[in-house]
Amino acid sequence: MGLYEQRVLxxxxxxxxxxxxxxxxxxxxxVAVSPLAVADMLLVAWRNFHLMTKIxxxxxxxxxxxxRFSLLKMVLTNMALAGxxxxxxxxxxxxxxxxxxxxxxxxxxxxxxxxxxxxxxxxKTMTLMRPLPWHGQAxxxxxxxxxxxxxxLMGKSQTATP
Numbered sequence: 001m002g003l004y005e006q007r008v009l010x011x012x013x014x015x016x017x018x019x020x021x022x023x024x025x026x027x028x029x030x031v032a033v034s035p036l037a038v039a040d041m042l043l044v045a046w047r048n049f050h051l052m053t054k055i056x057x058x059x060x061x062x063x064x065x066x067x068r069f070s071l072l073k074m075v076l077t078n079m080a081l082a083g084x085x086x087x088x089x090x091x092x093x094x095x096x097x098x099x100x101x102x103x104x105x106x107x108x109x110x111x112x113x114x115x116x117x118x119x120x121x122x123x124k125t126m127t128l129m130r131p132l133p134w135h136g137q138a139x140x141x142x143x144x145x146x147x148x149x150x151x152x153l154m155g156k157s158q159t160a161t162p
Contacts, residue, residue, distance in 0.1 A: 005132055013126070016058045017140055020122030023051040024145065025152045028115025044114055048075045051118065052125045059129045074121060119145040 027047050031040045052071045056063050063071070120142055127139065 001132060001135070005135060009130065009132060012058050013130070013140075016055050016122075016126050016129075017145075019051060019054050019058065020119055020126065021145060021148050021152065023047055023122060024115040024119040024149055027118040028111040028149065030111075031114040032111030040110075040114070044118070045075050048118060048121055051122055055122065055125045056129050059131065061129050071125070074124065115149055116142070116146060119149060 027044055030043050030047070034040050034043065049071065052075070053063070056067075061067075123140060123142060123145065127134070
């Protein structure tokens, strides 16, 4: 089992982790740019379900009906959290009459939060789809993915500004 984990699963874990990082970055950017809460929730749900399907394919798992319902439940929970944070921030901005700079930084913070929710969902999916429990190597943590997300987002913002 250790040999299988070292030779096969480590490569699959690397691909799955790259997918999680990529999708969480894309979710963060989409939410930061999108002005509508409904669009945010739908984008997050669609991207998260797509991420889960890709992770299942990486590990060679064919999802059945029960697994798809379980994944759908996880996506809906993630979507509800993204929508709730959107609504709370919008109400807070309206009550406090925050200026444009405050609204922009709020959008960035919401994007960041949704990116972390996507990363968390991706890690949970990796753990569920992985044929063996994490044993020989340490399971990826949310803090590791958070650092990778910050690095990628900062790299994007530095290349976007002249």
